[in-house]
Amino acid sequence: xxxxxQSPRHKVTETGTPVTLRCHQTENHRYMYWYRxxxxxxxxxxxxSYGVKDTDKGEVSDGYSVSRSKTEDFLLTLExxxxxxxxxxxxxxxxxxxxxxxxxxGTRLLVL
Amino acid sequence: GENVEQHPSTLSVQEGDSAVIKCTYSDxxxxxxxxxxxxxxxxxxxxxxxxxxxxxKKDQRIxxxxxxxxxxxxxxxxxxxxxxxxxxxxxxxxxxxSYQLTFGKGTxxxxxx
Numbered sequence: 001x002x003x004x005x006q007s008p009r010h011k012v013t014e015t016g017t018p019v020t021l022r023c024h025q026t027e028n029h030r031y032m033y034w035y036r037x038x039x040x041x042x043x044x045x046x047x048x049s050y051g052v053k054d055t056d057k058g059e060v061s062d063g064y065s066v067s068r069s070k071t072e073d074f075l076l077t078l079e080x081x082x083x084x085x086x087x088x089x090x091x092x093x094x095x096x097x098x099x100x101x102x103x104x105x106g107t108r109l110l111v112l
Numbered sequence: 113g114e115n116v117e118q119h120p121s122t123l124s125v126q127e128g129d130s131a132v133i134k135c136t137y138s139d140x141x142x143x144x145x146x147x148x149x150x151x152x153x154x155x156x157x158x159x160x161x162x163x164x165x166x167x168x169k170k171d172q173r174i175x176x177x178x179x180x181x182x183x184x185x186x187x188x189x190x191x192x193x194x195x196x197x198x199x200x201x202x203x204x205x206x207x208x209x210s211y212q213l214t215f216g217k218g219t220x221x222x223x224x225x
Contacts, residue, residue, distance in 0.1 A: 004155075042118075042201060042217040043156070058212070059113070090155055099144040099205055101213060103155035 003027045004104035006091050012110045019078040021107050023091030025071075030096040032074040033058075034066060036087040037106075043090065049074055081111045114139040116204050118216025125192050126224050133219045135202035136184040142204040145178060145185045146213070150199045159200075160187070192223045 003026035013019050023032060034046040035058075045058030047066040055066050063085060065077045078085055088108050092101040115138040125131050137145075143164035148156035162169045162176045162185065169176050173192075178185040189196055199220050203213040 040217060042215040043203075044215070045212060048212065059214075099213075100146065100158060100161065102158065103148075105155045 004091060004093060004102065006089075006104040006107045008107060009105065010108045012112065013081050014112050015082055016080050019081050019109065019111075021076045021089055021109070023074045023076070023104060025074075025091075025093050027093060027095075027102075028071060029093040030071075031094040031101075032068065033092040033094075033101065034064070034074065034076045035090045035092065036060065036085075037090060038087050046076065046089075081109075083111050085109065086111045114142060114204055114206070114214040116202060116214050116216045118202050118219060120219060121217065122220045122222070124222045124224060127192060127194060129192055131187075131189045131192055131196070131221055131223075133187045133200055133202070133221070134184060135186070135204075135216050136182075137204040137214075138183065139204070139206065140183065141206045144205040144213075145176070146203050146205075147174075147176060147187050148201045148203070150201065150218075152198075156201060189221075192221075194223050194225050197221055197223045 005024045007022045033048040035043045037043050044060045046064050049055045049068040067075045088106050090106045091104040094101045118135045146161035149159045150156045160174050162178050173190045175188040199218045201218050202216040205213040
C-alpha cells in the first residue's frame with residue numbers, strides 16, 4: 001500500500017461522538033486525500049491537502065474537517081458522528097506534479 | 113463538475129475469456145484516466161492509466177483505450193484468470209493543481225473457473 005497506514009482500521013462509535021481517523025505516509029508525498037466509499041457510490045472525495053496546513057474541500061465535505069500539521073500525517077475528524085457517516089474511509093497520496101494516487105488499506109467506521 | 117459513468121456494474125466471464133469495462137466522462141478538460149482494482153477488504157490498487165495524448169496502452173493482459181472525441185475509455189482484460197475477480201474502478205482527472213479524481217461506481221468482475 002505504498003507506505004501508507006491508516007488507524008484505526010476498524011471503529012464502532014455512537015451518534016454524536018467525535019471521531020478522528022489518521023493517515024500516515026512514509027513517502028514524503030505532497031498531496032494527501034480522504035475519500036469515503038459506499039455501496040453504489042464508488043469513491044467520493046471528502047477533503048484533500050496540497051501541503052502542510054494547506055487543505056481544501058472535496059465533493060462531500062459537510063460534517064468533516066481535516067488537519068495536516070506534518071507532511072506525513074493527515075487527520076480526518078467527524079466532529080459529531082452521524083449514522084450517514086458509516087462508511088469505509090480511504091486515504092490516498094500523490095507526488096507533486098504527478099496525477100497517480102496511491103491508496104491506503106482503509107478504515108471501516110460504523111456509527112450506531 | 114466532472115461526472116464519470118461506468119458500465120456494467122457486474123460482469124461474469126468464463127476463465128480464459130475477455131472482459132471489457134466501459135466508462136464515459138463529461139468534462140472535456142479531463143486528461144488523466146486511471147483504472148484501479150480493489151480486492152475484498154483492501155484499498156484500491158492502480159493497475160493501468162492513460163493520458164489524453166495517448167489512444168491505447170497495454171500491459172501484458174490488460175489494455176486501456178481512450179476516445180477523446182466521444183469522451184469514453186475502456187479497460188480490456190484478456191485471458192481472464194480467477195485472480196482477476198475483484199471490483200474495478202475507472203476515474204477521470206484534469207491534472208490541474210491537486211489532481212482531483214472523479215471515480216465511476218465500480219464494476220464487480222467474477223471470473224468463473
